[in-house]
Amino acid sequence: MNESLHRVVIVGGGFGGIHAAKALRKAPVDITVLDRRNFHLFQPLLYQVATGALSPGNITSPIRRCIRRNRNTTVLLDEVVGIDPENKLVKLNDRGIAYDTLILAAGLGNYYHGHDWEQWAPGLKTIEDATHIRGRVLYAFEAAEREPEPEAQVSWLTFVVVGAGETGVELAGALGELANDTLKDDFRRINPRDAKILLIEGQDQVLPAYPGKLGIAARRSLERLGVTVYLSSSVKDISADRVTVERADGTEETIRTHCIVWAAGIQASPLARTVAEATGAQSDGLGRLMVQPDLTIPGYPDIIVLGDIANFSHQPGGPLPGVAPVAMQQGRYAGRLINARLAGKTADPFRYHDKGHMATIGRRAAVANFGRLQFSGLPAWLMWLGIHLAFLIEFEHRVLVLVQWAWNYFTRNRGARLIAPPINGAKR
């Protein structure tokens, strides 16, 4: 560590943190990246881990590997518990780390709108979430095969996904494929095709952030995979073996199931709250910190907040969505901002360039929204494939994921179908 250099501390090794560090690779700064986990996670493909198509190793890469070309960067595995903005310190459990500029990119967790549903309806944010959901899904088929009582068997074969945003739609589509294709020859007492997959959405279309036309196309693709879509429906209660839904017409329906996945809401990392308390920064309903046009918080030009933990509302259309492209662009902007300041210059405000959104539904369907250009079906699916491969952070992963996908596609198999760690009766 060179004490005379400008010290940049980056909290979080997600898309925002990694791209900030990369943008500062040649800058005369001393960078420390802090993360609780040793790996960067490609969250957009988590649902493929949750459904056995990819392994955790395929979509993660050690943070220190991602930025190994940064000779000016030290990566430390540690937990940030707060900040001391007056003394310019990041607080760890056992000590503090001094910064000249702090980049907060700590990400988010699931948001249950105040309910205590997490144990019954896990979300899909971490690798452990994904392997846990994978275990629950596969265990449900195993339990159904073992279950003599028909009604209980039906409940094991019922899967509920709450929230029809990108994550919910992609997960429901993959579950449809799993039941209808992958598992079709594997059981003797049940027919996996009898599985009932329910996708519950509070708004009146699938993929509410997309144009209505694409929402309809997505819904059609989902139904072709055997997914039942409930629109304008809200979840009233969740417990170990059932979910209660209020339908559009006001009636309540209780569904027996042992496998519920939550894809209906996120909130900022708890760190955001402690930062708000320490700096007096405003935060929104999801706990995200309100940032200025240059991503700093008022009164603290040395604290840059970006990615899912930030609420950037200086562009039309409300706060920017919590997606990877926003975090990447903001990370690169943070690098430019620091470089400009070191050169005694100022930087233009941050501007998000929306390159479009897409969601894939099963083996050959997707929807893509690039503003004026809107696709669905096979062209959108091929585009989804190419873009997701291109953004996988390591070239190695691209090759292996492509081979794995090609294999899954042609054999209709899914290679990573292990219940591990074990669930309930499935002990070591």
Next chain:
Amino acid sequence: MNESLHRVVIVGGGFGGIHAAKALRKAPVDITVLDRRNFHLFQPLLYQVATGALSPGNITSPIRRCIRRNRNTTVLLDEVVGIDPENKLVKLNDRGIAYDTLILAAGLGNYYHGHDWEQWAPGLKTIEDATHIRGRVLYAFEAAEREPEPEAQVSWLTFVVVGAGETGVELAGALGELANDTLKDDFRRINPRDAKILLIEGQDQVLPAYPGKLGIAARRSLERLGVTVYLSSSVKDISADRVTVERADGTEETIRTHCIVWAAGIQASPLARTVAEATGAQSDGLGRLMVQPDLTIPGYPDIIVLGDIANFSHQPGGPLPGVAPVAMQQGRYAGRLINARLAGKTADPFRYHDKGHMATIGRRAAVANFGRLQFSGLPAWLMWLGIHLAFLIEFEHRVLVLVQWAWNYFTRNRGARLIAPPINGAKR
């Protein structure tokens, strides 16, 4: 289920159980395979998961997928807690399953010679063992990078493998590669090449079951990878942060370390003991059931015991070793025996055909013992590669593992380097 058919119940979906089921694919029998886990595990490559070279999904395959061509076979995810040999029932937690012939292939666990060392020195028998050891190894490098105190740093960079059989040798070699090759550019405050890898063996050569010449070749290959070998040394004590070793000359040495792996002994699955109590069968010091020349236990011709849970001593050279080829051959024999009996014939006693043993040490070295033919170095390594690929149970895995290995080989990277589930400070 056809009630009039001969009912075969197979306990365990390892090498023995799977090969028994496959051998009975066309037999007029009704087969049930019971296992606590939903997947078959290719144990010989577990050490590659433990060192980040392969993902768990690469070396596991759902049991029901392995034997999906067996239209006469039902696979159930359940735990066998005992047997009732008089009423011919396998006991599960909540019910019994009737058999006409029972095949016990329940495998084994680690054997700590009566010591309570498992929490400090995990073995390498399950997928969870492998991901846990992987996490401990990678976490040790992370902790060393974070550690300001030099002596504590050294203890984090010290790795101890107990037992220089095939598992211990392969694991120590892979750790040597990890420290010297894979991680060499990834840290800023430590040099991973300073890591000290210690392999402790009670007997006077590495790979005690191999000819002395190959033991010497293996030791030389290990030392080239930076592994220090202690022969004729025994472990006296293990605790959270140290291991005490009695060396060949009678002196005691205490080594500070946070990462110890146990590869020094196995014992039969606890199920073996309950079977011994129920049938009066003899068992050996490792809890394995003594079997007759046809793999049955005395007085119970309808109970076949095979693989790691069996002690077969009817060939010269003492009991057969607990390796995959023995279990596979015994599984196929069990199938032949049942077919012969159904046809009213008798079967010859079981005979193990030893096709040789091999162990690999790092990137380009291995030792192979085929009786008169003995190899070391590159030819043995290529042979090891071919044989292990050939025996991976799914063709898909062969392709993907080959691509992954080729990648690892040429880039000196290891793709699956995640600490998951998290260890100590590395929380979600």
